[in-house]
Amino acid sequence: MAETSEVQLLKGNEAIARAAIRCGCDGYFGYPITPQSEVLETLALLKPWETTGMVVLQAESEVAAINMLYGGGGSGKRVMTSSSSPGVALMQEGISYMAGAEIPGLIVNVQRGGPGLGTIQPSQSDYNQATRGGGNGDYNVIVLAPASVQEMADFVDLAFELAFRYRNPAMILSDGVIGQMMERVVLPPAKPRRTEEQIAAECPWAANGHGLRSRRPNVITSLELESSVMEQKNLHLQAKYREIREREVRYQTVDLDDADYAIVAFGSAARISQKAMEMARADGLKVGLFRPITLWPFPERELAELATKVKGLLVVEINAGQMVYDVRLAVNGRVPVAHFGRLGGIVPDPDEIVEALNAKLVNA
Amino acid sequence: MKEEIIISGFGGQGVLSMGKILAYAGLMENKEVTWMPAYGPEQRGGTANVTVIVSDAPISSPILSRYDTAILLNQPSLDKFEPKVKPGGTIIFDGFGISEPPTRTDVSCWRIDAMDAAAELKMMKCFNMFVLGALLRIHPIVSVDNVMQALRKTLPERHHDLLPLNEKAILKGMELVRQL
Structure with missing residues (x-):
């Protein structure tokens, strides 16, 4: 890979993009918004589709982007999106669906001031939205809060690891300060994207069409009309959240x-x-x-x-x-x-x- | 060593890129650096400032209340940041359009007429490098060699023919700056 792990001077947003390529991210779907546009810009500049095969797509909206995450994550791929506060507000329905269907994925929020379209300057006013689950239903998203450009880089892989370990959306909750500032950073070691065989082995739940001769089709949905089954599903989610609370506090x-x-x-x-x-x-x-x-x-x-x-x-x-x-x-x-x-x-x-x-x- | 700097002026004056080159040169000297910009939605004409910290030790906040050195490139910046320089600190200002120069006596004040010089030498695009030269003359935080290396790294290759001109501007800035 052209990318080296030497000391670099990067913006937090650039570090996120470069770290994503290096940690074997399969796809990025996003829509530009200040103060996080450098994530998509950096990916477009580096053209990872020519090196690692990572897909980078400017979606038609944030709603589209989060549903692309639902699809990509549902097939066991390491997929991510990034946005800033108003854009992440638009994504909440999709995040709730991902939590309900137990789909891993990474959402990056480089927060700006609100409410509404608000301002382009930094803020941390999406804390409640991030930590309560901003959509409908009883659910939680794993939320990591980086305080340096180095952590912006390091938390991408960590977020993916946690998201897949618990089959749950993970979020990096950053803000316009950390996204826009430049600091010295050493990017994480490069690792390849997982092969289809690795995904089949690690994500037996994935609806990706592989191994259908030896297993039943996987169905991924958050919908369940039988309340007694839905309650069991909720109890399962709550047990999972308890386990995360036990093990993942940092x-x-x-x-x-x-x-x-x-x-x-x-x-x-x-x-x-x-x-x-x-x-x-x-x-x-x-x-x-x-x-x-x-x-x-x-x-x-x-x-x-x-x-x-x-x-x-x-x-x-x-x-x-x-x-x-x-x-x-x-x-x-x-x-x-x-x-x-x-x-x-x-x-x-x-x-x-x-x-x-x-x-x-x-x-x- | 720790130097806490604010560079402030109009958008388009090269405030952010000057800070970036300074931070980059600090990185090349194996120092800890932060570069924290603040600007509005407009690319030119609005106000822009950047806080640059270069330090031997890890840096806590990238945002400060007081500064060792303030580089102030218009009147609004001077009005805003003159009171925020630490006693014993340094103010460097460009004289162009300044009707009320700094009045503090507990800091060292330096003037550079970089805007005039850049216009006279037809080197307007190097305006910020005149100012950077002035800073390095007063506080040699990083070496000119490393600034040139930083320029080589941060300028797109198609602009590398401008490197000698930038070096000339830095050296000229060192010459031009005067203490009040």
Whole structure:
């Protein structure tokens, strides 16, 4: 392959595209929207269909793209789409169908400010939509929140692995900061796309027409009109979600050992909060950082434990307060949990976070 | 070593690409770098700025409240970022169209008339390289050699005939910049 794994300077969006090619992605379907258009642009530039055979298609809409994911994932292929908030809103029906039919696939959301068409500037206001399952029915999507360009690259393969392990859609919930910024990145090692034989062996459920002489046809659907069967199906899904909650929680901590207060933040807000933490420490305030990497499953046990060690938590999000409710559920009233956020595409700066920490917790 | 820089001006002045070349040169010196742009939907004429951090240690936030160095290429940028330079820091501004030059006395202020020089030498497309030259004269964060390497890597090959002109602009910028 022409791509090398040397240190490169890439935008988060470019890293996603390059990592997809390198981790054996079979197909990308997407529709351009700021601030994630570089994903499709980079794929078009690199023409992976000429090297790995990966399909890249500009769909006629986000609704079409997510249903192409349903088809591709249903035949056992590693397929993905990317969009930004309004586009991901359009995809919610398809994501619910994928969850219901247990189809793996990767959805990347490089969030921008809403509601509606909103703004093209960064935001984290799709947290609720991502972590609650934004469509109808009782379901969850595995949600990874990268905080660096390196994680944008690394999480593509991880998301595919999780999606196929649990036959469930996985999402990378990023934002306009991580998507647009450039940092040094080492791309993951290249691996080939899976062969038809490998897919047949690993995905015996796939409706791909292979092995029909030796098995019954696979039927993939979310529809079941017999309620007693549908309840069993739901119970099966809930058991699967419990297993994911048991096994797949990921998080990072910084300087919590001696901390009197902790900031809880994900994605770009965690990066900015880390700077605020450094500034507060320089002023003698012992602050640490807890960064959920999986937003669903949420690190509730770890946060409950953290609440026994600190005097209070500040949840910093680029939204009006969404993850703060998950933190409060986890902490269960043990210590004060305050929220700080900016809205509409305004990204908080480290100064504001230090001020909020002092005003809402330390001097409250 | 850690240098926190804001470069701000009009869209079309080469603000983002100047930052990118600086970040790229930092990468070639094995430093940690972040490049964080902020701009509106328009390609030219709107406001554009980019935060570039070059550091020996891992970088936490790509977004800052205060800067070591501010490179300010129009009056609105000067108005916005002059108060956000750390005491002891550096302001470099282009004199073109500036009616109210910086007034702070706790930072070092440098002026370069890069817009005028670029127009006079018919090198308008290299405007940002004059300014980059000024920065490297005041703070040699990266070497000119590595900037040239970065240009070679980031410019499409069909534009490589412009490399000597860019180098000339960098050297000229180093000459032209004056402390207030």
